[in-house]
Amino acid sequence: MKFSEQWLRELVNPAVDTDELAHQVTMAGLEVDDVESVAKDFSGVVVGEILTAEQHPNADKLQVCKVSNGVEEFQVVCGAPNARAGLKTAFAMVGAKLPTPEGDTFKIKKAKLRHVESFGMLCAEDELGLSEDHGGIMELAADAPVGTDLREYLNLDDKIIDVDLTPNRADCLSISGIAREVGVLFKAPVTYVEAKPTEAVINDTFPVALEAPQQCPRFVGRVVRNVNVQAQSPLWMVEKLRRAGVRSIDPVVDITNYVLQELGQPMHAYDLDKLTGGIFARMADQGEKLTLLDGQEIELNNDTLVIADQNGPLGIAGIMGGEASGVNAETKDVFLEAAFFNPIAIAGRARSYGLHTDSSHRFERGVDWQLQAKAMERATELLIEICGGEAGPVIEVASEENLPKVEKIRLRHAKVNSYLSFDMPVEEIEEILIRLGMSITKDGDDAWLVDVPSYRFDISIEVDLIEELARVYGYNNLPVRVPKASLPFKADVEANIGLTHIRRTLVARGYQEAITYSFIEAGLQEKFDNENKAVALANPISAEMAVMRTTVWPGLVKAVQYNQNRQQSRVRLFETGQRFLPRGENMADMLQENVVSGVVTGARHPEGWTAGNDAVDFFDVKGDVEALLALGGAADEFSFVADRHVALHPGQTARIERNGETIGYMGALHPSLAKDLGMNGAVYLFELSMDAITAGRLPRYAELSKFPESRRDLALIVDEKVAFEELRQGALENAGEYLKNITLFDVYQGQGIEVGRKSIALGLTWQHPSRTLNDDEINGAVDSVITALKEKFGASLRE
Incomplete structure (x- = not known):
């Protein structure tokens, strides 16, 4: 969002320069992308009035103009198609310094164009660095004081600040929202825009019905008759809009755009004479067609919310109005609209039609659902002030059950201290919350119940409030704490295999x-x-x-x-x-x-x-x-x-x-x-x-025996269901501590072996670590094995 620093300082004026203002806004989470001057550096340019404009004798596309600076008259040769007698415009006199595209300046000198002398220059907006418009020389208001320095007249010693807002901060998509935020950050008083109620002088109304109350739970409308659309938008409004990146169109459209930039509430103005039967907020019928204000004809989908009358759609709700019902130079009576649309009903719809407007940008993110009446009064006040007219009563239709609900959030002091890693004083917490526009009541000794204002769609739980406290307190002011945690080394069990x-x-x-x-x-x-x-x-x-x-x-x-x-x-x-x-x-x-x-x-x-x-x-x-x-x-x-x-x-x-x-x-x-x-x-x-x-076993050192092994082979007859593993376990348990190895080297069933039995041949090896085993020791171990296997498995030696 772009806004004028001067406009901001009309509402809140902290005692800091532009750089500090931009820095603090960025540190609070509203990133400032750019700060640029409203106009490039120039001097010697005043408000001039063209007294006469005659055809150049030697050039078809040039005119010889007589221009007044309020004191003297000068002859100026001009090629702009809109140069005409009675026009007030930007006049760069001889000696004036104008900017170049390269960032330098050049000096206006006396010149001769096609043998006709020219004492100065009539300037277009791009030649002064005000915009890229080069369609003709600047056209100033008819009441512009001739001879006044143009920089002073247009308040050009100003900065345009461009803030890149995250989608959750739709509350700052207006100058009032930015001012509120700056007031919080700098503890500065804020002069909020007051919308004086306009008393109805006529009884005319236009019926409104909500056929899609979930998508459009509130609609505020007002009839204003005998409006002079030919009136000129005041310079202050045109300049504020221009510095916000909005082009002036006509006073009625300018007023709705101004309220959008000032309060953040999108509005629309209809030509009342083009409406039939009433206004209906409803879902579109599949295939309905609508010609938009930009001349584009679209085919509507049935998931699109529209504003319609008895004859069909008048516009896509929250995105763009239709051409047929829009205000034009012939309009006398208008119907003003200020509505609240559910963000879910608007999200994605503009993109589906290849559109993106200031209105859709705001409604997709969430507009203050209690702002519509104030916006209507503000727009009515400006409309009657600039264009005249007679206002009827404000008509409001709402579906209370579909409007957002204000829920109290419980904020615990201990939780704040835990999340921010320091003890934030109670007074500091309460002051920040109040400055943020929240209402608080104590809930015990260590907590508050917080009412969140309707414009803060992004705050719904306790941690949202804590984030706001940290943001406003200043991220740079939060203490640095290194997390403490017990990080013992994990035991590396050497016996385990990876x-x-x-x-x-x-x-x-x-x-x-x-x-x-x-x-x-x-x-x-x-x-x-x-x-x-x-x-x-x-x-x-x-x-x-x-x-x-x-x-x-x-x-x-x-x-x-x-x-x-x-x-x-x-x-x-x-x-x-x-x-x-x-x-x-x-x-x-x-x-x-x-x-x-x-x-x-x-x-x-x-x-x-x-x-x-x-x-x-x-x-x-x-x-x-x-x-x-x-x-x-x-x-x-x-x-x-x-x-x-x-x-x-x-x-x-x-x-x-x-x-x-x-x-x-x-x-x-x-x-x-x-x-x-x-x-x-x-x-x-x-x-x-x-x-x-x-899970393995740690290896243990054992000295190799240098003494000979002793082996005995046993051929055992056992039941065919007896497994080798069972015989091995029996042998291990009875062969003594010096048994080194058991080997199965033969299994036989067939001739010479009884049916249902088998022959298993085992090789048993003994070895002593420090001496040679004698035959008696080996024979004793063999006998123990044979006896045990015979008792347990009915084994017998094969003959």
């Missing part, structure tokens, strides 16, 4: 890392895990992403399916991520567990002339899993136990335990599930709890 080591191990074994969605299809989830009921999403992206996974397997298997459909037969993928296990009705109790999962299918080795065509099997994947389990140096704590899983082959499923606690599963994909998913070949899966496999 995720990087897990990834590198799998990559080294031919896997590639995959990332799949945490949301999967409910039906697919149940096929892989029928024990945990997956948590359903309240608003899923699609049916295929409706529940949170309780296992990573579905995503990995779908990835294999995707690759197989694209002729990739050998696939090895792994993923590290979370699975989500419900633990009761409360979502806060849901277990989010990190796991590492893998899937393998296809050939054991990549295709090559040195590689065979063997397909990967259960034990290949078991070797990969064992490599992961061995990373922490505690491989002996893990065991594989035959088990069943809904997603795995009944005969090729292993439950993985650590010290008796289940940490995961591995095995072949269930044949029926593989068939349903259209998988090619056997697919093997594993999934392990990340916490269980990352």
Whole structure:
């Protein structure tokens, strides 16, 4: 928003210069983009009057004018098309200094144009740096005092301040709003614009109806008859508008624009004779057409609020009026409008029609919903003062239930101190709030109830008030506080292995890392895990992403399916991520567990002339899993136990335990599930709890024994259901402390072995750290192992 510094200082005049004023306004959050002079530097230019204007004898486009400066008369040659007798204009006399486009000045000298002498120059606005208008010489008011210095007459020793407002500060889109803000910042008194009520001298009214009260909850109107539209807008109004970037059009339009710049309330004036039946604030019918004031014809959408009469739309509400009902030179009677439109009803509508106006700019951000009556009185006062006329009574139609509600906000002193990091005095808080136009009442010893004025749409909660306190107090004045927080170093458990080591191990074994969605299809989830009921999403992206996974397997298997459909037969993928296990009705109790999962299918080795065509099997994947389990140096704590899983082959499923606690599963994909998913070949899966496999064991130093090992091989006949892991545990518990290793080197079923039993051959190795073990010690350990396995598993030595 642009405004004149002189206009601002008429309302509030702090004892600071322009630079300090601009700096403080910027520091308060209203960024000043630019400060420029109203006019460029010039001198020797006065108000001149053209007494005569005659055709130049030697040039068709030049005139020879006789110009008075109030004391003397001068002959001036001028080429402006609007130079005429009786016109008062800017007259640069001989010796005057005018600005150049480069920023320098040049001096007016006596000249001769086509053999006719010229003593001075009649100036256009751009030649004085007032604007870019070069359509002709300046036209001043008929009552401009001839001979008066032009800078003094037009108050050109002024600055134009351009403020870039954020969308939340619509209250400052007027000179009154800026003045209010400056008064707060500098603790300076503000002279607010007073709108004197104009007494109705006629009883004429025009009916108004709100057919869209949610979009237009308040409409204020007034009839003013016998208006002289041919009157001239006063110089002070034209100049204030010009310095705000608004061009003077006619006195009625100038007055509505002036009230907009002065108070921030957009207004519109209709030619009363062009209205029929009444004014209606309603939604447009789809396809209705309207010719706007700028001559553009548009087709309206049914989401657009319009002001209409019985014959159709008169204008787009809050954006632009229509050409047909606008004021023109023939207008005698006008109907003034000042309305409040819901910002949501206006937001985006102007852009949808390729428009942007001063009105839409304000209504989109929010206009004071209690300002309409004041604006109407102010506009009426100016209209009658400048154009004459007879005013009727003010008509106001409002939908109280759709108007904004004033809610009290509770502000706590402790909260202010906490947010601003210092103890702001109570008196300071109350003074700032009152200067901001708020009403406050005490609410206990440490709080206030605050009534926010209607023009502050951006304040609705306690922190908004605290922000205002900080802003007005001055951000530079707030103390600097370094946040204090306890930041202890996270313990780096040396025994734990990192995720990087897990990834590198799998990559080294031919896997590639995959990332799949945490949301999967409910039906697919149940096929892989029928024990945990997956948590359903309240608003899923699609049916295929409706529940949170309780296992990573579905995503990995779908990835294999995707690759197989694209002729990739050998696939090895792994993923590290979370699975989500419900633990009761409360979502806060849901277990989010990190796991590492893998899937393998296809050939054991990549295709090559040195590689065979063997397909990967259960034990290949078991070797990969064992490599992961061995990373922490505690491989002996893990065991594989035959088990069943809904997603795995009944005969090729292993439950993985650590010290008796289940940490995961591995095995072949269930044949029926593989068939349903259209998988090619056997697919093997594993999934392990990340916490269980990352918790390792610190290595301990042990001197290598230099004494020989002793080995005994045992071929045991046991029931075919007895697993090697069970025999291994039994041997470990009974072979003594010097047992170094147990190896399974043969499993046999067939001729010579009873049906339902099998032969398992174990190799047991002992070694003492400081001496050689004798045969008696070894034999005793072997006997203990055989006796224990016989008692526990019915094992017997194979003959």
